[in-house]
Amino acid sequence: MAKGFFGGIHPDYHKELASGEPVKVMPLPEQLIVYFSQNLGVPSKPVVEKGDEVKKGQVIAEAGGFVSTPVHSPTSGKIKSIGLHPSPVGTEMEAAVIIPDGEDEWAEGCDKERDISGFTPDEIKNIVNNAGVVGMGGATFPTHVKLSPPEDKPIDILILNGAECEPYLASDHRLMLEKAEEILEGASLFARAINVDNIVVAIEKNKPDAIEKMKNLTAGRDRFRVEALGVIYPQGAEKQLIYAITGRKVPTGGLPMDAGALVQNVGTCFAAFEAARLNRPLIRRVVTVTGSGIKNPSNILARIGTTFRDIVDFCGGMTDDTAKVISGGPMMGIAQYSLDSAVGKGTSGIVLLKADEVAQFENNPCIRCGRCLAVCPMNLDPSAISIFAERMRYDETEEYCVMDCIECGSCAYVCPSKRPLVQHFKRAKAEIRKRSKKTG
C-alpha cells in the first residue's frame, strides 16, 4: 500500500478542463523554432547553418558531452535563420527557425520498424541517447544518463511516473489512456537496460480510468504492479514518489539511484518505445493546452518547435481577458512573455489564465505564521531560508539546505504574505552554485 509523505498541498486541480479531450494531431505549422539545447546538463552543439536543407529526424545539434543529447529536425525543410528566441524555460535561447517544405520526408534510416526483443542494455542506452530522449515530465534530464548508474548503486525498482500531480495538466493521463501498451513496452526496455524486474506504474487516484487501463494490461504480468496514489501535490516529485512507493528516502543531495530506484515519466517511456521500435527520434510530444484563457482546451500532439502562437490558434484562440500564459503547470511552470516561445521536449502543457486567477507576489515581510513549514515536502524552513536570501546571506541558506528544495511551490502557495519564496530559493541556489564553481 502506498504511503504518504510529509507536507504537501491540495490545490484546485481543474483537470476536468482537458482530461476528457483525446489527443489531436496538430498539423504541420508554417515554421518551427527548434532550440539547440533541449536537455538539462551540458548544452548541445549546433551542427547546421542558415540555408541548410534538413530532413525529418536529421541531427541539427549534437550532444555536447555525456550529460547531453542530440536535437533532431521535426520535419524536412530549410533553415531560414539561427538566432535567439524566447524559450519556455525562461531564457532567450539559440534556435533554428525551420521552414517546412511540406514533404515531411524522413532522413535515411529513420522510421523503420524493428524487432526490439534482442537489444542489450548498452544498445538500449545508445538508442535512447541517439534519439535525444530526455525526461519528459518537464525536467529534461538525459534519459541514458539515468540508465547508467555506477556499479556501487544497484537499482531494484523502476517506477513509471504517471502521477501527474500538477494542476490542469492531462498530457500523461491521455497518453496512459491512448498509448498504454507502448508505454509498458518502453518501460520494459528501461527495465532491461538496468536489469530490474520490479516495475511499478504509479498513478494518482484522480485518474481512475488510467489506473484501470494499466491494471487490465498488466494483469498476469508478474513484473508489473499498478499503485494508486493519494491525490496530493507534489506526489509526482521524484523523491516524494520514491518514498510513497518504497518507503525509502533519497539522501540530501542524492539522486533516486541512491535509494535504489529509477523513476521514468510515462511520456519518456513512450518516447523510448518510438525510438527503439520505430527508429524515430524524439521530435514530437503531447501538450495539454488548457485553462480558462483558451477557447478550446485540448491535448495535442505537437512537433517540437511549434510556437505557442500556432498552438493557441489551433485551440480556438485566447478568451478575451487572458492575462497569463504559463509553460507547464501553474505550480512549477514558467510564465511566458511572448507567444513566440515554442514547444520544447519538456513542455508538458500550456496553461492560460484570466487576470482574476493570477496570483500576484507582494514581497511582504514574513509574518512567521509557519504555514510554509507545515507544507514543505522536503521538510525545509522556507521562512528562514527566504529571510536569509533577502539579506543576501547565501551561506546560511545553504546551511538551511536550500539545495534540497525541489521548487515545488507549495510554500509560496500557502504563504499569506504572498512572498515570492521559490524565486528567492532559485536565486540562492544559483549563487551557491556560482560560489562553489569559483572555489573549485
Place this chain on the structure above:
Amino acid sequence: MLAAVITLAGLGFLGSLGLAIAARVFAVETDPRTEEIEEALPGANCGACGYPGCSELAKRIAEGKACIDDCPVGGQAVAKEIAGIMGVDFSGGERDVAIVLCAGNNENALKKYHYNGVYDCVSADMFYGGDKACSYGCLGLGTCVGACPFGAIEIMPEGIAKIISDKCTGCGKCVEACPKDIIKLVPASRKLHILCSSHDKGAAAKKKCEVACIGCQKCVKAAPEGAIEMDDFLAVVNYAMEIPENVADECPMGTIKVYDSENSLKQAAGGGS
C-alpha cells in the same frame, strides 16, 4: 587543609611555568609596521582588497605579499602613507569611480513584460534577462545598492541606478554584483560618458530605448582619433584619452552626457536630447 592549599598553589605554579615557557618557545614575531599600516587603512573591513579585513591586508603588505595600493577604498592618500611606512616610493595614478553605463529608465526604455517578483536584479535577470526589452540595460532593482559598502548608489525614482561619485571609493563591489555587467570603474576626472551598453544594431536598439547608442559613429568622428571606439555597434569611451565636451552634442540620441564639475550625476540618467 594546609596540604590542600600547598597542592593547589603548587599546581598553579607549575601551570604558569608551563605558560611562561610556551610563550617563549612559540612566540610570533609581529612586524611593528603591521600595526602602523593597519592604522593608516580606512578600517572599513569591507573586503574589497580581497582579504578578510583591514588587519589581514596590513599584515600582507608588511610581509611584502600585497601591494601598498591594494586598498581601493583608501586610494592614493592611504597608499602614499603606507609607502612612507614601508619606506618605498609611490607615484600612483588617480582615483577611480564607478559609473552605470545605461540611461534607459522607465520613461524612455521599453519593457517586455510586467515583472512581479523578488526585488533583486539577479533574480529578475534569471527570468528572460529581466523585464527590459533591451537585454543589456539596468534593471533598476538595486542589487548594486545592497552590495555597496559605502552607500554610494541610489535607485532613481524613474527606475535606474545612479552612483554618487563623491561617496564612491572605487572598491568595485557593485561591478561584481551587477548581473548586467554595466558598471565600470573610470578615472574620476573624466566627465564625458556614453551611457549605453547595448550591442544591438541601431534600428533594434532604437526600438527598445529612446536613449540607446545606435552606432552612427558621429561621436567617433568628432572625437580625437582613438578616444571613442566602436565595439560591436556600441560606441565606447577610451578613458585613457581626453575628449572635448562638445563631442556630446554630436550624438543624435542624447546618449552622451557630460557631468558637472563635482562629477555628480545630477543631469545624467535623464531623457533624450
